[in-house]
Amino acid sequence: xxxxxxxxxxxxxxxxxxxxxxxxxxxxxxxxxxxxxxxxxxxxxxxxxxxxxxxxxxxxxxxxxxxxxxxxxxxxxxxxxxxxxxxxxxxxxxxxxxxxxxxxxxxxxxxxxxxxxxxxxxxxxxxxxxxxxxxxxxx
Numbered sequence: 001x002x003x004x005x006x007x008x009x010x011x012x013x014x015x016x017x018x019x020x021x022x023x024x025x026x027x028x029x030x031x032x033x034x035x036x037x038x039x040x041x042x043x044x045x046x047x048x049x050x051x052x053x054x055x056x057x058x059x060x061x062x063x064x065x066x067x068x069x070x071x072x073x074x075x076x077x078x079x080x081x082x083x084x085x086x087x088x089x090x091x092x093x094x095x096x097x098x099x100x101x102x103x104x105x106x107x108x109x110x111x112x113x114x115x116x117x118x119x120x121x122x123x124x125x126x127x128x129x130x131x132x133x134x135x136x137x138x139x
Contacts, residue, residue: 001018001019002018002019003016003017003018004016004017005026009035011027011028011031012027012028012031013025013026013027013035013036014026014027014036024036024037024042025037026038026039026042029041040075040077040084040086043075043086044073044074044075044089045073046118047073047089047091047116047118047119047122047128048071048072048073048091049071049118050111050116050117050118050119051071051091051093051108051111051112051116051118051119051130052069052071052093054107054110054111054115054116055069055093055095055104055107055108055111056069058106058107058110058111059095059099059103059104059107062103062107064097064098064099064100064103064104065097065098065099066095066096066097066099067096067097067098068094068095068096068097069093069094069095069096070093070094071091071092071093071094072091072092072094073089073090073091073092074089074090074092075088075089076088076089076090085125085126086122086126087126087127088126088127088128088129089122089126089127089128089129090128090129090130090131091112091128091129091130091131092130092131092132092133093108093130093131093132093133094133095132095133095134095135096134096135097135099134099135101134101137101139104132104134104139105132105139108130108132112128112130
């Protein structure tokens with residue numbers, strides 16, 4: 001796997017592309033006019049996106065009907081030297097549909113503990129917790 005980043009203005013705006021050649025804009029949040037996500041926002045999105053793909057995949061294989069899927073990922077940062085890495089992340093998965101509660105919990109568990117490469121990559125340095133909300137009820 002390989003990505004390429006190219007600077008596209010005189011400041012910090014970058015265009016990132018992976019093997020699929022789809023553009024992602026990355027920018028410095030401290031700029032006056034921000035035109036892309038920050039690298040730290042992208043890291044939160046990567047955790048949420050990776051888990052979303054796993055959870056939806058597992059539920060579809062179990063013939064569960066996912067009408068709506070939303071995820072929120074909140075990161076807490078700490079000061080380390082001059083950097084501010086994440087010390088923890090909390091993921092809240094919102095599912096709507098004809099889904100058995102035990103299958104929703106199991107799909108999330110499999111994703112966070114076994115399948116999601118992003119979460120597993122971070123597990124030794126970032127504490128990642130999660131909740132599942134199914135049809136408005138926290139499981």
